[in-house]
Amino acid sequence: MIWNESKECMSRDEMEHLQSSRLVKQVNYVYHNVEYYRKKMQAAGLEPGDIRGIEDITKLPFTTKDDLRNTYPCGLFAVPRSEVVRIHASSGTTGKATVVGYTRRDIEIWSECVSRVLAMADIGKNDTVQVSYGYGLFTGGLGAHYGVENVGATVVPLSTGNTKKQLTMMKDLGVTAIMCTPSGVTAIMCTPSYLMYLTESIEEQGILDELQLKSAVCGAEPWTEEMRNQIESRLHIKAHDIYGLSEIMGPGVAGDCVYHKGLHINEDHFLPEIISADTLTPIGDGEIGELVFTTLTKEALPLIRYRTKDLTSITHGKCECGRTTARLSRFVGRSDDMLIIRGVNVFPSQVEAALLEMGEVSPNYLMIVDRVNNLDTLEVLVEVDEKFFSDEIKELENLTKKITHVLQQALLIQPKVKLVEPKTLERSEGKAKRVIDNRKL
Amino acid sequence: MILKQLSVFVENKEGRMKDITQVLKDSGINIKTLSLADTTEYGMLRLIVSDPDLAKAKLREAGFPVSITDVLAVKADDRIGFLHDMLLKLDANITSIEYMYTLPTEEGPVVILKVANPAEVEKVLENI
Numbered sequence A: 001m002i003w004n005e006s007k008e009c010m011s012r013d014e015m016e017h018l019q020s021s022r023l024v025k026q027v028n029y030v031y032h033n034v035e036y037y038r039k040k041m042q043a044a045g046l047e048p049g050d051i052r053g054i055e056d057i058t059k060l061p062f063t064t065k066d067d068l069r070n071t072y073p074c075g076l077f078a079v080p081r082s083e084v085v086r087i088h089a090s091s092g093t094t095g096k097a098t099v100v101g102y103t104r105r106d107i108e109i110w111s112e113c114v115s116r117v118l119a120m121a122d123i124g125k126n127d128t129v130q131v132s133y134g135y136g137l138f139t140g141g142l143g144a145h146y147g148v149e150n151v152g153a154t155v156v157p158l159s160t161g162n163t164k165k166q167l168t169m170m171k172d173l174g175v176t177a178i179m180c181t182p183s184g185v186t187a188i189m190c191t192p193s194y195l196m197y198l199t200e201s202i203e204e205q206g207i208l209d210e211l212q213l214k215s216a217v218c219g220a221e222p223w224t225e226e227m228r229n230q231i232e233s234r235l236h237i238k239a240h241d242i243y244g245l246s247e248i249m250g251p252g253v254a255g256d257c258v259y260h261k262g263l264h265i266n267e268d269h270f271l272p273e274i275i276s277a278d279t280l281t282p283i284g285d286g287e288i289g290e291l292v293f294t295t296l297t298k299e300a301l302p303l304i305r306y307r308t309k310d311l312t313s314i315t316h317g318k319c320e321c322g323r324t325t326a327r328l329s330r331f332v333g334r335s336d337d338m339l340i341i342r343g344v345n346v347f348p349s350q351v352e353a354a355l356l357e358m359g360e361v362s363p364n365y366l367m368i369v370d371r372v373n374n375l376d377t378l379e380v381l382v383e384v385d386e387k388f389f390s391d392e393i394k395e396l397e398n399l400t401k402k403i404t405h406v407l408q409q410a411l412l413i414q415p416k417v418k419l420v421e422p423k424t425l426e427r428s429e430g431k432a433k434r435v436i437d438n439r440k441l
Numbered sequence B: 001m002i003l004k005q006l007s008v009f010v011e012n013k014e015g016r017m018k019d020i021t022q023v024l025k026d027s028g029i030n031i032k033t034l035s036l037a038d039t040t041e042y043g044m045l046r047l048i049v050s051d052p053d054l055a056k057a058k059l060r061e062a063g064f065p066v067s068i069t070d071v072l073a074v075k076a077d078d079r080i081g082f083l084h085d086m087l088l089k090l091d092a093n094i095t096s097i098e099y100m101y102t103l104p105t106e107e108g109p110v111v112i113l114k115v116a117n118p119a120e121v122e123k124v125l126e127n128i
């Protein structure tokens, strides 16, 4: 099922023509409505007229997370607050969130993009979709929700957590009742690790036969082909990948079709580039580099050449499904130190800032990330500081609890905190190693 | 009598205790008694030694988080009910004990107590 054939199956020429005209408009729009960008372009000796099509994209300066931080909270917004209908936010490197905004039209386009990905997973109006992404400032929940409504399917907005309720809903909605369609929950949207967790619970309770689940659309954290295979074979469903980032829009920037030959980018709205993370120059199809997006139709928060820090490659060429949109290959990592743990963006610097602010421990720490039974775990080793040292176990346990609480507030996920002797955490060339990621992806 | 007790934070890993005793031996420090409180991840080693200040300096040099804590030493009578009588007295004075252990001496055993206010408790316990 293809949601929007006129856009998703365009010839390369038509697509580039559309992208060029939209880029010219977007650059003009940004220049005249966002002072920060105007100054940036002026500093680079650029005028809107210098950008005549996508071939001129490399003339434009990049946007990074730093630009968003420098203009916190809303300095890059191109519309007055009266036009903004929604705000989302994601965590930033210093604990300060990155705020993003949407106009009514932005939300419509977002819903359209999610709809396209749902269609790739064969989800339509006869489906009942359980949205088990977090609802709130995180873009996952509401982004998915609006997409599901837009395709006309029934949305069950469960958000995250409360596994028992999740399973009960999934099961009970399948019971035929008058006024209620005989269709139970047929699809679920959540992080892949949460779906693995639900899979285990479903197996433990032995309720797979009572479910009518046929597909899953998972994203917000990296996952592997092996995880997809496990989910598909254990739940007897089809599992699809959805990609996005809040700065650009949220989930729905790209998604994969039934052939799983990469994620189709909604490139009529988001112009992708792959650049070398070292030279910052564009690199060719199939080569791995940093993914960069320019929004082509965004109104509230248009971004020019936003460096995602995600490392991947792009291929063009028609897919077996009939779509012609460019495709992202599997993500191979990040070009910065951001970690995605249980779908949440975590920067090591957040841990440091939180410990420093707490002031009762040394800011020396080591984060150990692992995946146990398909759920991400985070352990934080913190060096005991002689200055705040108590010889009572009770006090040390209270300290551990307090650190756990402070870190949970800062990171939005609960770490396991372990106190260690001072100076035991490895230091190389004066700079400590802060992260050990044992997850095999 | 109030004694200076050495408290050392020690991670639960192989050979760590040996590292501590090595430092003390090399510095010519005699261990009079010790008590180890442990959790699954770390332990707290409490020592009464011949020269607490030197021991502290040497252990710190070796990278151990170490502190000196004032503890109360109470000479124990070798009779049935002594400990019970002592606890009753502390209880009556609303003093809670964080931990306790014993120190053997030539004049018999001594009970080591960690309390919030050792000097006051010493007076309370003058005649048990």
Ligand SMILES: [Zn+2]
Pocket (backbone or CB within 6 Å): A257, A258, A259, A261, A264, A319, A320, A321, A322, A323
């Ligand atoms: Zn396809």
